[in-house]
Amino acid sequence: MDYFIELFCSGLTRGAIYALIALGYTMVYGIIGLINFAHGEIYMIGAFTSFIVATVLSIYGFPLLAIVVLAGLAAVVWSSAYGYTVEKIAYKPLRHAPRLSPLISAIGMSIFLQNYVLLAQTSDFLPFPTLIPEFAFMEPVAHIVGSTDIVILITTTIMMLILTVVIKGTKVGKAMRATSQDRTMAMLVGINVNRIISVTFIIGSALAAVGGLLIASHIGQINFFIGFLAGIKAFTAAVLGGIGSIPGAVLGGLVLGLTESFATGYVSSDYEDVFAFSLLVFILIFKPSGLLGKAETKKV
Amino acid sequence: MLKLENIQAGYGNILAIKDVDIEINEGEIITLIGANGAGKSTTLMTISGVVPARSGRILFNGREIQKAEPDEIVRMGICQVPEGRHIFPQLTVKENLDMGAFLRNDTKEIRRDIEYVFSLFPILAERRGQDGGTLSGGEQQMLAMSRALMARPKLLLLDEPSMGLAPLVIRQIFEIIKQINAENNTTIFLVEQNANQALHIADRGYVIENGRIALSGSAEALLKNTEIQKAYLGI
Numbered sequence: 001m002d003y004f005i006e007l008f009c010s011g012l013t014r015g016a017i018y019a020l021i022a023l024g025y026t027m028v029y030g031i032i033g034l035i036n037f038a039h040g041e042i043y044m045i046g047a048f049t050s051f052i053v054a055t056v057l058s059i060y061g062f063p064l065l066a067i068v069v070l071a072g073l074a075a076v077v078w079s080s081a082y083g084y085t086v087e088k089i090a091y092k093p094l095r096h097a098p099r100l101s102p103l104i105s106a107i108g109m110s111i112f113l114q115n116y117v118l119l120a121q122t123s124d125f126l127p128f129p130t131l132i133p134e135f136a137f138m139e140p141v142a143h144i145v146g147s148t149d150i151v152i153l154i155t156t157t158i159m160m161l162i163l164t165v166v167i168k169g170t171k172v173g174k175a176m177r178a179t180s181q182d183r184t185m186a187m188l189v190g191i192n193v194n195r196i197i198s199v200t201f202i203i204g205s206a207l208a209a210v211g212g213l214l215i216a217s218h219i220g221q222i223n224f225f226i227g228f229l230a231g232i233k234a235f236t237a238a239v240l241g242g243i244g245s246i247p248g249a250v251l252g253g254l255v256l257g258l259t260e261s262f263a264t265g266y267v268s269s270d271y272e273d274v275f276a277f278s279l280l281v282f283i284l285i286f287k288p289s290g291l292l293g294k295a296e297t298k299k300v
Numbered sequence: 301m302l303k304l305e306n307i308q309a310g311y312g313n314i315l316a317i318k319d320v321d322i323e324i325n326e327g328e329i330i331t332l333i334g335a336n337g338a339g340k341s342t343t344l345m346t347i348s349g350v351v352p353a354r355s356g357r358i359l360f361n362g363r364e365i366q367k368a369e370p371d372e373i374v375r376m377g378i379c380q381v382p383e384g385r386h387i388f389p390q391l392t393v394k395e396n397l398d399m400g401a402f403l404r405n406d407t408k409e410i411r412r413d414i415e416y417v418f419s420l421f422p423i424l425a426e427r428r429g430q431d432g433g434t435l436s437g438g439e440q441q442m443l444a445m446s447r448a449l450m451a452r453p454k455l456l457l458l459d460e461p462s463m464g465l466a467p468l469v470i471r472q473i474f475e476i477i478k479q480i481n482a483e484n485n486t487t488i489f490l491v492e493q494n495a496n497q498a499l500h501i502a503d504r505g506y507v508i509e510n511g512r513i514a515l516s517g518s519a520e521a522l523l524k525n526t527e528i529q530k531a532y533l534g535i
Contacts, residue, residue, distance in 0.1 A: 171398075174391065174395055175402060177390065178388045178391060181388045181390055182388055182389075184386065185382065185388065186399075188348055188374070188380050189379075189399050189400055189451070190370070190371040190374030190375060192369070192371045
């Protein structure tokens with residue numbers, strides 16, 4: 001039973017991070033109908049930024065909590081700037097182009113960012129500092145669920161709650177929903193659609209940056225290529241939940257994380273990715289609109 | 301108030317409106333009638349800045365606006381209720397109205413305007429928490445008009461408000477259009493296939509054929525015109 005709970009907890013942790021990244025995919029898709037394949041790279045840049053900031057700050061002997069907060073903030077700001085810029089450079093000029101063009105542009109952007117970090121930083125794996133300590137009060141259950149897992153779960157839950165409040169309650173959030181439901185009409189009520197698209201990219205990138213920081217401190221190492229697999233997994237989660245649906249992305253992330261965790265624990269860790277992507281194939285065959293997605297129908 | 305001079309606009313290689321001259325004075329109800337595909341909706345979308353004008357000028361209170369962005373045009377006081385109503389389906393009735401007031405920040409006045417549109421269309425007050433997509437066609441038309449009113453437009457562009465509605469509802473909608481015009485001195489530019497109804501509430505009318513203004517005049521004169529009677533009024 002302990003083993004089951006352990007797998008369940010690590011699955012939740014994993015799933016929460018997939019969900020955090022998947023939200024970026026699903027929000028961008030909801031607004032402009034584009035799979036932003038460069039999103040995984042934004043996450044990787046978030047991890048690198050927090051790595052650099054955390055390393056520098058720890059040299060100067062900052063307290064751990066300050067390091068975590070500052071590294072997180074830096075990652076959020078820097079990744080958001082990248083997300084914003086990527087949209088302006090690679091997608092906005094293609095707004096009225098055929099649908100395939102921005103998709104290819106996204107793949108190009110992904111390859112570009114990977115190689116840019118490879119050249120600017122290094123191709124080696126870098127050891128990520130331990131930012132989350134082992135809490136003393138977690139001692140009795142430490143063999144089942146680690147402190148990092150708890151921190152990750154709490155952080156992602158808070159991020160998702162903030163997102164929900166923004167989307168449901170604020171004017172910008174309503175404008176985002178309106179734009180994703182009917183872009184022409186959004187223009188006709190005076191919403192500056194370009195600005196809303198930028199805001200969407202910034203929010204998605206900020207969430208990915210937090211994901212980057214969390215997973216890097218969980219796994220303990222990073223390199224320029226980590227965005228690729230994480231991106232594809234999060235994309236799988238978004239499709240699983242129903243792309244374009246925000247609750248779907250969260251559900252999809254958790255289902256994917258748990259599947260992987262149980263597959264690793266009870267079958268073999270070699271099959272982790274096989275199970276993840278089999279799940280994608282099955283969902284595409286049997287429920288292409290995803291768990292919470294709506295089939296695309298239009299009332300005429 | 302609004303003046304279109306030699307406006308050309310279209311999509312891709314197709315020129316949907318080739319030469320449109322229209323003048324609308326403050327406080328008037330002007331109607332634009334024409335067959336399917338004559339360029340009525342394109343004319344409105346060009347005024348709203350969604351479809352760019354290829355040539356010509358649009359003047360609003362003497363200012364050229366043909367290059368302005370859609371949100372700037374709404375800010376100037378020109379609002380459109382597009383064909384097919386375009387309700388945000390997964391926003392509630394109340395949220396749809398909030399979106400109509402997107403560019404305003406005067407919370408108190410917004411609340412008052414919501415009460416005003418609820419007094420025009422009491423059914424919307426009952427449905428305020430319901431998703432826009434679940435409303436009937438008539439209710440959606442009422443919501444779409446209310447949403448446009450939430451911006452306090454000086455000029456209201458209405459694209460086929462009677463489309464697909466029951467005769468009784470159509471009569472109600474047209475009554476409200478007259479009321480909006482009279483109560484708030486809102487200028488109305490009404491695009492209709494339902495030429496008979498439109499000409500009966502309008503001051504003047506324009507007839508568009510194949511992207512050109514073919515005829516214009518006072519509403520009474522157009523109603524008496526034999527060609528119009530044959531082509532659009534079914535007499």
